Amino acid sequence: MAVIEVNGKKIYGINAHGQPVSGVNAISATHAEIDALNQIKQRGLDVSGENLILYVDRMPCVACGVNGGIRSMVEQLGLKELKIIGPDGPLIITPR
Numbered sequence: 001m002a003v004i005e006v007n008g009k010k011i012y013g014i015n016a017h018g019q020p021v022s023g024v025n026a027i028s029a030t031h032a033e034i035d036a037l038n039q040i041k042q043r044g045l046d047v048s049g050e051n052l053i054l055y056v057d058r059m060p061c062v063a064c065g066v067n068g069g070i071r072s073m074v075e076q077l078g079l080k081e082l083k084i085i086g087p088d089g090p091l092i093i094t095p096r
Contacts, residue, residue, distance in 0.1 A: 002032040004040070004054045006047060011039050023076050028069025033060055033084070037073040048078030056086040066093060 002013035013036025021029040021038045028034045033056060040047055064070050074082050075095045084091040 002036040002054055002056045004036045004052055006040055006045050006052065011036050013037070013039065024069035024072045025063055027061070027063035028072075031061070031064050031069070032056065033064055034069050034073060037070070037077065037082075040077060041073070049080050051081040051083070052079060053083045053085060056084055059086045059088045059091065060084065066091070071095070 001015075004011050004013075013032040013034070015030060015032050016035060017030050019029075019035060019038070020042075021034060024034055033054060036054060060068070060070055062068065070082065070084070070093050074093050079095065082093045084093065
């Protein structure tokens with residue numbers, strides 16, 4: 001599970017298949033971190049230039065990690081920085 005707060009509202013992401021996600025690898029498309037970030041995109045929320053914090057119940061897999069699907073979503077959303085807080089501590093992802 002993943003949760004991120006945007007404009008005072010929490011957005012929850014879940015691991016699921018069949019959700020429309022574009023711009024990420026096929027493995028990441030079904031993961032909770034991408035679901036939460038994709039909901040921001042689908043809702044048309046402007047988060048460009050922002051620093052957001054994503055809380056996760058497990059650390060990102062290799063496909064989602066630093067050079068994977070999460071960075072793709074960070075770039076698509078125009079984020080300045082995404083800090084992921086999980087059981088192994090913080091992980092910072094920035095656009096290239």
